[in-house]
Amino acid sequence: MLAVMQSAISHHQAGRLDAAESLYQQVLRAEPNHADAIHLFGVLLHQRGRHAEALDLIRRAADLNPGQAAYHVNLADVRRALGDFAGAEADCREALRFQPANADAAYNLGLVLEAVGRSDEALAQYESAMAARFGWTAPYLNAGNFLRSTGRLYEAAAYYREAVRVCGDAPMVRYQLGQLLLELGLHDEALIHATEAARLRPDRPEALSGLGDAFTAVGRHDEALAVYRQAVRLAPGLASTHSQMGRLLTGIGQRAEALVCFAEASRCDPVAAEPHVFAAATLYELGHVAEAADRYREAIRLGPDDARTHNSLGYVLQDAGDLIAAAAAYREAIRLDPAGSADARLNLGLLLTESGDPTGAIESFRASLQLDPYHPEALSALGMTLRDKIDPAEVAAAEVALARGRLTPERQATLEYGLAQVMDARGDYARAAALVADANGIFTGLARRTGQEYTPAEHHDYVDQIIRSYPAEHFARVRGWGLDTDVPVFVLGLPRSGTSLVEQILASHPRVFGAGELNDVRDLYRSLPNLTRKSAPGVECVADLTRDGVESLARRYIDRVRGLAPEAARVVDKMPDNYLMIGLIATLFPTARIIHTRRDVRDTGLSCWLTNFKHIRWAADQVAIGERVREYVRLMDHWRTVLPGRMLEVDYEQIVADLEANARRLLAWCGLEWEPACLAFHQTRRVVRTSSMVQVREPLYSRSVRRWERYREFIGPLLATIGEVIDRENDQ
Incomplete structure (x- = not known):
């Protein structure tokens, strides 16, 4: 029987379980009490999932031959499988x-x-x-995986690194280490281990996918796509690789292609929630807010207990203006994962800030910090909200969070913006400028790596096209077109020029609804190619507009704003960038009120540079800000020439100097009777969703007038770029 037993073991070790089982049974028919055969037959049944039978066999072997450690090890393994x-x-x-x-x-x-x-x-x-x-990777890997799963990431990394040192060529340890280092933001080191894992196991699609993740993190997008595609060829049904490839494509702006990848991931794994989460995020970036919300809801249907998805749904619903549903989503995220709800509590705080409940917002930010004392976004939000009234311990926590160097670049930048507001309020302008310069550098670098860098020359060409598309002859041609309505009021100008203040003053009138920053005029522009059946950007389709087309666009806009506030006499659309769209606005609504807010361009430019405008790419670079200001001035000169008398122009500094006179002027321009509540605009409870949402809830102050002088030595590139504009303003 010795030869039969050895053959059985050989088949067993090679994974030929049917042959091994037959031979073990042959041994046991000849020798029913052969302990090793009983033991190994039990191990085989355990491998086949027949745990109860395996337990009986291995226990019997241990009784027959006490003192065999291996029997008890395998017996423990079976018991663990049985719970x-x-x-x-x-x-x-x-x-x-x-x-x-x-x-x-x-x-x-x-x-x-x-x-x-x-x-x-x-x-x-x-x-x-x-x-x-010595040299066995399994305990290192398991220790690292366990620590990683419980959030002890740096301890996990130590085990993985030690495994690499001790075990040498351990491809899956290197894969796991690479993934963890990516999570920690240590991208260069991650790439080293991911590269080695893929070299050692080019046949393992997860190793290739991990290398793709590392290439993505360091901005080597073409190489990342190549290895993702190689991984997909090896394992076409690997949903996670399709998802990761989609995330990369989203990051480099190829969002339509990314959505195809997410759809493929869902096809490969129909019950997986993750592809729907990624698709929702991409749809949100594309501006398809309602579709994004639907995808998040589908992800929740598939994975109802994932607190992060509820949190993301809340964020999208908040952006859509459904604050009640958003708050409910955040609170569900908190309920599902109380200990891990720092992000949801932060978002709930931001929602409360928008809703005019600063006390509740501060409580929510601090609840986030109770769970994560160094949460960068919560610390930043407190800095933005409280400025120099922030608790010194919270400032110290922010400094520690920055000094530890454990934040991703984006989170570091967010914290630096918030801490800069504290330093600004304290009068430490040098530190504030240094923090903002670093934060803006991070976002500028990120835009460069993802192919989204702002190009002033392209914007110059765009302004040229606007001016060509809207000569005086255009307005003569369309005279009498559109809708005569005084419902919409368009408040526009550069960001940080006082648009939020003007909207808040107007919205304090009982007959006015402040709609905030609507994208509707921009969306109308984007629809012009379809409307005119012309394959060209919207601005190049203006000459092909017809009276019926103009009226249909105008009615679409009016139906939208009327739906926001059916009873309001005026609805304020406070999208600053609508200064680029004045030509279309005047075409659609020949009698609508347009209010242009102006401010010293040095203060405007500085405020843009100091503000965390993640999605305004030009605001992160002083020269780009200056170029944007110059193009703005050039375009506004054009609008004054071709549309004389169509705009009310109000200066931020004049409002600060004489609020009542300018409030009366604004209301008269809008055809509204005087309302004293407009002087107490900071007491008006309404949703405010701009970077000025804290300031507009404060009484009027003058500290932002000539603010640029405090930063003179830190904004040289901005001042140099707008020198001609400043000289012109001084001459007027």
């Missing part, structure tokens, strides 16, 4: 009693202890296994 953790622990300890340096027994005991939440004891057993069998 009998107490019995599994006892068997592991029995094996260690027989053989104290048994690596398998220590490792299995670690698995058991980990499963019952005794983490420190589990780690000690993994370390015993490491010592007992």
